[in-house]
Amino acid sequence: MSEQYRSMWAALGLDLETHDTLLTAVGEQYQSIFLSQKNRPKKMNYFDFVISEIHGLRIKELIDAQTERRKIIGSFCVFVPEELILAVDGISIGLCAGAEFGFDEAEKYLPRNTCSLIKSFFGFKLKKVCPYMESCDLIVGEATCDGKKKAYEIFDTLTDNLYIMDMPQRKTDEGRQLLFYEYSKLLTTLEELSGKKITAVKLKESIEIVNKKRQAVTRLNKLRAENPSPISGLDALLIQQIYFYDDPIRYTDSVNALCDELEEKIKENKINESSEKVRLLLSGCPMAIPNWKLPSIIEKGDAVIVGEESCIGERGIRNLVESLGETVEELLHNVVDRYFKINCAIFTPNTARLDDIRNMVNKYNADGVIHYNLQFCQPYQIESGVIENKLEAELIPVLRLDTDYSMEDVGQIQTRIEAFVERVKG
Amino acid sequence: MLYAGIDIGSRTVKLIVLENEKIIVNRKAETSFDPLAIAKELLNGVNYNKIIATGYGRHLFSKNYNCEVVSEIKAFGIGVHSLYPECSTILDIGGQDIKAINLLPNGKMGKFEMNDKCSAGTGRFLEIMAMALGSKLDEFGNLALSAETPEHINSMCTVFAESEVISLLSRGAKREEVALGIHQAVVSRYLLMLQRVLVTTGELIFVGGVALNNAVVRLLEEKLRRKVIIPEIPQMYGALGSALCTIRK
Numbered sequence: 159m160s161e162q163y164r165s166m167w168a169a170l171g172l173d174l175e176t177h178d179t180l181l182t183a184v185g186e187q188y189q190s191i192f193l194s195q196k197n198r199p200k201k202m203n204y205f206d207f208v209i210s211e212i213h214g215l216r217i218k219e220l221i222d223a224q225t226e227r228r229k230i231i232g233s234f235c236v237f238v239p240e241e242l243i244l245a246v247d248g249i250s251i252g253l254c255a256g257a258e259f260g261f262d263e264a265e266k267y268l269p270r271n272t273c274s275l276i277k278s279f280f281g282f283k284l285k286k287v288c289p290y291m292e293s294c295d296l297i298v299g300e301a302t303c304d305g306k307k308k309a310y311e312i313f314d315t316l317t318d319n320l321y322i323m324d325m326p327q328r329k330t331d332e333g334r335q336l337l338f339y340e341y342s343k344l345l346t347t348l349e350e351l352s353g354k355k356i357t358a359v360k361l362k363e364s365i366e367i368v369n370k371k372r373q374a375v376t377r378l379n380k381l382r383a384e385n386p387s388p389i390s391g392l393d394a395l396l397i398q399q400i401y402f403y404d405d406p407i408r409y410t411d412s413v414n415a416l417c418d419e420l421e422e423k424i425k426e427n428k429i430n431e432s433s434e435k436v437r438l439l440l441s442g443c444p445m446a447i448p449n450w451k452l453p454s455i456i457e458k459g460d461a462v463i464v465g466e467e468s469c470i471g472e473r474g475i476r477n478l479v480e481s482l483g484e485t486v487e488e489l490l491h492n493v494v495d496r497y498f499k500i501n502c503a504i505f506t507p508n509t510a511r512l513d514d515i516r517n518m519v520n521k522y523n524a525d526g527v528i529h530y531n532l533q534f535c536q537p538y539q540i541e542s543g544v545i546e547n548k549l550e551a552e553l554i555p556v557l558r559l560d561t562d563y564s565m566e567d568v569g570q571i572q573t574r575i576e577a578f579v580e581r582v583k584g
Numbered sequence: 585m586l587y588a589g590i591d592i593g594s595r596t597v598k599l600i601v602l603e604n605e606k607i608i609v610n611r612k613a614e615t616s617f618d619p620l621a622i623a624k625e626l627l628n629g630v631n632y633n634k635i636i637a638t639g640y641g642r643h644l645f646s647k648n649y650n651c652e653v654v655s656e657i658k659a660f661g662i663g664v665h666s667l668y669p670e671c672s673t674i675l676d677i678g679g680q681d682i683k684a685i686n687l688l689p690n691g692k693m694g695k696f697e698m699n700d701k702c703s704a705g706t707g708r709f710l711e712i713m714a715m716a717l718g719s720k721l722d723e724f725g726n727l728a729l730s731a732e733t734p735e736h737i738n739s740m741c742t743v744f745a746e747s748e749v750i751s752l753l754s755r756g757a758k759r760e761e762v763a764l765g766i767h768q769a770v771v772s773r774y775l776l777m778l779q780r781v782l783v784t785t786g787e788l789i790f791v792g793g794v795a796l797n798n799a800v801v802r803l804l805e806e807k808l809r810r811k812v813i814i815p816e817i818p819q820m821y822g823a824l825g826s827a828l829c830t831i832r833k
Binding site: 533550555560561567569570572573574576577580581584 | 640643653654655656657658681692693694695696698700701
């Protein structure tokens, strides 16, 4: 990335040298993993561009927005409603981190047995390498899993703009009431922060913007049901990762343009891929950018990923918000209704998630499921055992993988995946 | 036609060549730090028409020899099934991997389990424990079986178990009782994994280097209350399976 951004990064308090190291590493990975793919759709060039400017142009857009008194709101979870942020003219940025960077620093504050995702955002903060984090006016932490809850207590000492949102643990009326209460509180906080009052008109507009974003990605994912899939799992994951921090309207247009291209190609039978590849569904913990480790191993071999059940994936975009409503309160209830449906493992029980996975296996004609567990993530690790047993009993092959962000187990993961693909092939 | 299979494992490289479905070459060597060089030595003077590689070094080999690869899970499945068609479960414990593989009645792979991010119970673990107790590896099983009661081992981490062994010995614990404790500890780990893939019908076949340890076998049979079959040359099934894969292609 060019000289032009160095003063911008310096002004954000980044450690320029360490930041260079991170950018170089990500750039090299992107080159070897993404740009080496053959027959990529032309419209992926927009997303390549976004990555090439990952800490450049988008950051500049955020800073420019701030000069127009728009607020940047960071978050780590799909339960934080983007609609409310947009309704105060804010910008929603996902801060979930996917690189093993700054772990030594993070482990001064957190035990080694903490999930990589948490250690990663700590590392980014402590090493001062994330311009998104440093640009935020407010960072919303959410009381989801134990790891996050306790980590935020410490994170609060490292930053002065952390806001904690409580989360229900059960899908009951009381649980829904709590979510409504928390969303109302967040709404008030956003209004105070931005100096703007949310109106029904504005909230409705925001709902429609995010709905359209979800619909675009849903449209893309539907196309992956084709055999062969018109897009690689790697590229689809990338698009779903970028979902969390790109401009929503521009992003929606770009995804739709890609869908237009892919639909055309499908119609003209121009998908230049093998229809013999084993089709796999990824399920479980999210893969935050730039975590591309597992899909790159999977798609090197004779397999293609045809869907992601995780929250950076379909769990995060399933269902729309009902936009019919006259008052802010009515619309807020619609928002709550939609978000309350997310089947994350932090809820107990969470049996509907098994149905989600099964539906996706059928919808995308998957031959098997790979359940991705981040080491130390108890909610998903514990669910994965039950899910594996139930799906295997229904003759859907499942491979459970416990891993982290490190490169030390790449060989073993490759062996397991190769064996699983061989098993599925028969 | 000569069909070869090479299994490049973490501790040993195994080579099998088949002619008319009979084993005509059966070689093994320690992997060392240069698996390719060892593979080359093993292949010295050996003829074959086709070869397939398996084991953790398979990709390295396949790039250099321009051949196909197969996972050791599939290779072991095919190898064992060819000589034990009644086999329904394979327990394979090698240098650094523990695998439990379920085989379907037609010999195809069903579910499998592998040790995740942990070396406890592997061949390497037993090597280190044997050393800590001053025992030769091939006598370690006998040492354990000579004890009446076990000295209980708590730690399952290779590094910490070694510390635990040393402190037990320094407190006067008997070598053979510590050895028995270690063997019981690793067997309970194997049982956890086996539980997830074991079926009551069919044969349970135990392969990999650790299958040569008679104490492990005895303890497994006691706990499972069923026969555990140790084939001859239990380390060779990966290479055999790979060789058989060349025929099927």
